[in-house]
Amino acid sequence: MKQSKPLRRGCETDPMTRSPQINSISKLEYVIFDMYDLTGFQRDLLYVVAGLDEPHGLAVKDELEDYYEKEIHHGRLYPNLDTLVEKGLIEKSQRDRRTNEYSTTRRGTREIEARTEWEAGYIDHDG
Template sequence: MYDLTAFQRDVLYMIAGQDEPHGLAIKDELEEYYETEIHHGRLYPNLDEVVDKGLVEKGELDKRTNYYTITARGQRELEARREWENQYVESLTSSAE
């Protein structure tokens, strides 16, 4: 996961939290989070990248619409990332008390 961009990590988190989202649903969620328009030229190459890395699987709903699901590897990578983040966040919480 260390070789993903922050945007790709956000894509991975968003897919993990949804039930087989399609590209436009992912785009809408990310636009809400980033509070800015996400262009297709940014979204789809990054989706392809996480698919190519084996973190996400792409399926076909119909000839025009794909859906995305997190793989077991993607889930493990997210869990490892959360553990890594928590060691720093928990130390902040402890020192603030």
């Protein structure tokens, strides 16, 4: 089996599962490390899913179109939602035969909270 390089100080890959293992790294650093993997669009998707009362595909699409002030195509939206599902940040369930609903997982919520805390250290709100 090929030996993996450390992902970040204190975070190595388990050779059996190839998933990150926490050693001395803080919880906040680990969460930000996971958010680092996301594109800006994926991060925006995660925030929108967390902020909507009943997030389904078209509601998420509408919200992002309002923010970006341009059309978001299905070919961009749904593969990126699926990526967030694969990363364990959101869950997908079926509302009816045509509509999927999304919800933030506990991990997704922790990621958002840690990212918000990290950003607050760099943003002067008192201006």
